[in-house]
Amino acid sequence: MAIDGDPSKAAAGAGYGLSGASSQGSRSAGQDFFDLSSLGSTLSASSALPAAPSIVPLKEGGAISGLGEKYNVSSASGTGSLSVPIQTSPARRGMQPQLALQYDSAAGNSEFGLGWQLRGGASITRKTSKGLPRYHDPASGPESDVFVLSGMEDLVPVFKKDASGVILQDSAGNHVTEESPGRRALARRD
Numbered sequence: 001m002a003i004d005g006d007p008s009k010a011a012a013g014a015g016y017g018l019s020g021a022s023s024q025g026s027r028s029a030g031q032d033f034f035d036l037s038s039l040g041s042t043l044s045a046s047s048a049l050p051a052a053p054s055i056v057p058l059k060e061g062g063a064i065s066g067l068g069e070k071y072n073v074s075s076a077s078g079t080g081s082l083s084v085p086i087q088t089s090p091a092r093r094g095m096q097p098q099l100a101l102q103y104d105s106a107a108g109n110s111e112f113g114l115g116w117q118l119r120g121g122a123s124i125t126r127k128t129s130k131g132l133p134r135y136h137d138p139a140s141g142p143e144s145d146v147f148v149l150s151g152m153e154d155l156v157p158v159f160k161k162d163a164s165g166v167i168l169q170d171s172a173g174n175h176v177t178e179e180s181p182g183r184r185a186l187a188r189r190d
Helices: 007-016
Strands: 080-086 099-104 116-119 124-126 147-149
Touching: none
Parallel strands: none
Antiparallel strands: 080 099, 099 116, 124 147
């Protein structure tokens, strides 16, 4: 559609849903990119621009669910605790982990912050009950730290044995584990 009989103006503004745009792209100070003064009554604002999407506020402040629990204070020790459930998607066959961030004012530091721990999932960490971990992990040989499963039980290496039941060793004299050469297995097999 040409405005005022000028087809060049219509072609320049066609990509923007407007007719009458300057084909040069130049403008003076204070002038808009599109020269809308030449449109006149041929084009209305409702036909030139798409309708703006409406904004619908979420109910209850946008929360998917509440915290699930109130802040509890132990009358015996005075410590506080709070559990914040983490919503997860169900996996195959309806399996879904029940995860929560658990706060305890008497708990130590963790990867989630002072007093916070993740509940509902297993994790392997270095044991710190006898001091700071050393993080000395040689490619082969003994580990400097003890690993625990979810803070409960020590993990032990599973060594490879020959047919007579003797534990195998590599050329450096280190025991060979079931997992892979040079690495320690972190689970016990029965």
